[in-house]
Amino acid sequence: MKKLITVSVKTILLLALSSTALAQDSELGLSDGSVEHAKALRDTAMQGSMAYSIVESLTTEVGPRLAGTEAEARARDWAVAKLDELGFENVRIEPFTIQGWERGSESAELLAPYPQPLSFTTLGGSVATPEAGIEADIVLFPSLADLEAAAPGSLTGKIAFVSHAMQKTQDGSSYGFHGRLRRSGASIAASKGAVAILIRSIGTDSHRMPHTGSMRYDPEIEKIPAAALSNPDADQLERIHARGETMRVRFNVQPTFTGESETGNVIVDIRGTESPDEVVIIGGHLDSWDLGTGAIDDGAGIGIATAAAKLILDSGKRPKRSIRLILWGAEEVGLLGGFAYLERHKKDLEKQIIGTESDFGAGKVWQLNSQVSEEAQPLVDKMAELLAPIGVAPGSSNSPGAGPDLTPLVRAGMPSLRLNQDGNDYFDLHHTADDTLDKINPHDLDQNVAAFAVFAWLAADTDLRFKAP
């Protein structure tokens, strides 16, 4: 008797839950059982996904893969083969070209007052020094604002050194402020007469690991070489400066501009059942900087997005809209994959329903931000509800942004959602030689896969419009 009663209660509960669930589904424009399916995807991912094995494969079998190089081409070949092997159909490359740049030899040493070598690296896009290098005194600026305040001509014949130190933040928001030094510092220093600029790495570690990253020149101003010292080396120069000593440096970098170079986005769709032309985009970027093997930037994103797509592919259900997995090319050198995609698909802009990219390392997702229509907000709230048990808190519902490569689409009006990862440690490794597989915790990747699968499934399986009318 006891057993029979138990079963009956269970049955009643299941029926009750089930009818609630169905009501939920239809109110959110979803097919029947869609929310339960999203939960199942989440729980399956949390029990272990293939994200880590994908990152392992990419970082081992390709390694560093700078945009526009033969190594990035091998990464595209790897991606096509991997997606084929995983059972995706119609994997394709959308090629485009970029102006290539490659790091060359690099050496720098303090000549006076205390001779010693310096650990540093050339910034991406920097011009070379003369072949014999540059030998000059350093003028130290505590911040970019101090450099900007220097009088024109005051740095003639000098090397500017800007030492402002980036702080850790969970959301990585200090990168914007501090990163401006890397992106724009060279032309600002050149406008004051400097012959080169050295910056403290845009990074939060304390290792002899200089951080590279892209920079640009103001076309109106003379181009001077630009490089980043590791944080301990920047500390060292600050200590010497504090002694009132003039520092003299010998500095030689020989990067080359390699001209028009092939790159591309690797794309595959899980075809929708009702509106296959409408696509929900997930992805990560395939290129990396040349110093490390691009594990956290962005092998992790490739692994997370691919594993989420694979989970849905294998789930036996297809959503109404298509889910598009994009493994972006040439992100590091100016989001060029994102711009190329927009250019190619701008006639279908309205079909790019919503998207998100994983490109902030391998830490857990802690926050969901979005910017969607009022109509679709309840569905985003439902996503947040499903993700709360795995540690994701609802964030802003007025936050455009879906990851770097989707910036061009978002600026063009595409609704967006972002699964923010914990970035406290991200800038310890970002753009350094130390960005390698050993830094990734597979279980943290699984949590990301769960979040991506929930987002991609629900966004693709609804009839709701994410775009405000």
Add this chain to the structure above:
Amino acid sequence: MKKLITVSVKTILLLALSSTALAQDSELGLSDGSVEHAKALRDTAMQGSMAYSIVESLTTEVGPRLAGTEAEARARDWAVAKLDELGFENVRIEPFTIQGWERGSESAELLAPYPQPLSFTTLGGSVATPEAGIEADIVLFPSLADLEAAAPGSLTGKIAFVSHAMQKTQDGSSYGFHGRLRRSGASIAASKGAVAILIRSIGTDSHRMPHTGSMRYDPEIEKIPAAALSNPDADQLERIHARGETMRVRFNVQPTFTGESETGNVIVDIRGTESPDEVVIIGGHLDSWDLGTGAIDDGAGIGIATAAAKLILDSGKRPKRSIRLILWGAEEVGLLGGFAYLERHKKDLEKQIIGTESDFGAGKVWQLNSQVSEEAQPLVDKMAELLAPIGVAPGSSNSPGAGPDLTPLVRAGMPSLRLNQDGNDYFDLHHTADDTLDKINPHDLDQNVAAFAVFAWLAADTDLRFKAP
């Protein structure tokens, strides 16, 4: 009234303590008030010592200081000036010569199956490759024992790669076992026909920071180049090996042997009042590897020992025996400062009463080990009692060893004491470019200074003989 009573009680307590203390002092062969003086030294050090400022000065104003180079000579000049400035008298250098070696250019890349650069460094004392480098297939051995088991001739034309991974231990004891690969691996590999050897770094971190360190050749066996990969690079080769792939490497190192080179020990005494010829030795080593600025290896030891001596110098009391501070030269290349000192002072061997060296990083002291006469054991027990409140536990009383540079003296019969530092993290940084000042916690140095001051004071202020009859 109340106040008067309080004072009386205090006075009685002080008198009682004082008479106990005096009894203690005389039983231990110490001058009156000696134990209290040791406590005061300890407590003063714990409130802040100058150890950190000394390391800061050495690592900033000299930086890397490889034995036998002009940089090590600058370190000796720095040391003499610093000790003069601190008020020590009769600072002197005992010079000697060594066979110099300097690192040259280094490059290595995996050519197949997955082309990528490797992060590695030449081992100290290695011969160069031919100018054009070496290109060869790798044979991977999980351990040195596996390499030793390989058949003669089985590695002809190959590069041996030995991947055994060092584990962290508090006492650093795994260095002996794992370090043998670095010290002796080249000749073992050469005896099997290998053209070069690559090893996994003897280090416990997971950064792209290869660990250098000294190696030696068996004079009977052909000399082949030897280098260490960073741990993440070694992991990478293991992953590729696990795929069953043959790895081909291009490898080029150009170190040079610089012939007879000057080095030396910097020495100063705090002269004893009763037996000034008898010396208690404390110190650290002045040379460092060339990659980092030698903060933990061994700027920390220089700072700790010098600050302890300075504390005693400024304490207004002089011990019976002399305290000798030795800033050793050429430790990294074979304890050559220690051997030179023994050679020079072997006629005074009986006057070298006891000694200890700080050369295990900047972590706190956690254990006191010693090997002294039965007569002196109660004094060592007293040292342990005084150090217990600052976190030092008594260890073995049958443990010869006083630090690397005192090994020759200890082997020749000098009693020894060792203040073991926590070494769990030491081999994360040891012999890498990452051995820089930012890794040091000043308060941990102060605790070391306290321990060194207690040891040096009590050992020098006693009449007890440390050497067993």
